[in-house]
Amino acid sequence: SQTIHQWPATLVQPVGSPLSLECTVEGTSNPNLYWYRQAAGRGLQLLFYSVGIGQISSEVPQNLSASRPQDRQFILSSKKLLLSDSGFYLCAWGAPNPNEKLFFGSGTQLSVL
Amino acid sequence: GESVGLHLPTLSVQEGDNSIINCAYSNSASDYFIWYKQESGKGPQFIIDIRSNMDKRQGQRVTVLLNKTVKHLSLQIAATQPGDSAVYFCAENIYGAGKLIFGQGTTLQVKP
Numbered sequence: 001s002q003t004i005h006q007w008p009a010t011l012v013q014p015v016g017s018p019l020s021l022e023c024t025v026e027g028t029s030n031p032n033l034y035w036y037r038q039a040a041g042r043g044l045q046l047l048f049y050s051v052g053i054g055q056i057s058s059e060v061p062q063n064l065s066a067s068r069p070q071d072r073q074f075i076l077s078s079k080k081l082l083l084s085d086s087g088f089y090l091c092a093w094g095a096p097n098p099n100e101k102l103f104f105g106s107g108t109q110l111s112v113l
Numbered sequence: 114g115e116s117v118g119l120h121l122p123t124l125s126v127q128e129g130d131n132s133i134i135n136c137a138y139s140n141s142a143s144d145y146f147i148w149y150k151q152e153s154g155k156g157p158q159f160i161i162d163i164r165s166n167m168d169k170r171q172g173q174r175v176t177v178l179l180n181k182t183v184k185h186l187s188l189q190i191a192a193t194q195p196g197d198s199a200v201y202f203c204a205e206n207i208y209g210a211g212k213l214i215f216g217q218g219t220t221l222q223v224k225p
Contacts, residue, residue, distance in 0.1 A: 006156075034212070036215075042217060042218070043202060043215045043216055043217040043218050044157070044202065044215040045215075046212055046213070046214070049212055059212075090156050090157070092156075100145075101147050101159050101162055102147075102159075102213055103159065104149075104156035104157045104158075105156050106155060106156050107154070107155065107156045109154070
């Protein structure tokens with residue numbers, strides 16, 4: 001069966017520090033991968049998605065970047081965190097067919113202080 | 114831009130009653146819809162989905178209704194239980210876009 005791993009679960013970082021969140025998927029090949037951010041009490045905002053290694057689509061201009069160095073690995077990064085980067089970050093995977101459900105990881109609660 | 118929105122931010126129901134959570138979508142090209150349940154501090158969990166060639170789909174205690182004429186989606190939960198307390202999101206997939214757009218969510222509170 002397919003599983004998705006996301007870590008760390010919580011992270012407290014000072015403003016201006018770098019960020020690296022990692023997500024890996026097991027049990028499937030060539031998945032579509034996604035990074036979402038969720039502000040407290042709000043919906044999910046799509047940040048990045050990838051349909052293959054090295055292929056990254058950015059949905060909103062921001063202080064973050066994403067990379068996909070391997071088929072089942074998706075990384076969210078920042079060189080210098082801002083206060084506004086605080087939030088709940090969720091990684092998700094879906095089958096290559098775009099009309100399929102997404103499966104989410106357990107999320108990372110990022111607090112930038 | 115296109116968006117998926119929910120009519121009510123919070124829904125409070127008595128345990129054992131049926132719950133109905135509503136969702137409006139704006140893109141007529143959307144062809145696939147999903148309901149997710151999110152408990153506090155966790156990732157969204159898939160509940161049920163429906164494609165645009167259907168108007169109703171049933172699962173275990175849940176039913177999704179799709180009205181394409183008025184671009185409306187609803188989730189019905191039968192015999193609501195305390196474990197159903199969570200935030201519920203609808204999401205739409207716009208044909209060919211390869212990504213889901215989420216609404217703001219409805220908080221379901223189940224009173225014992």
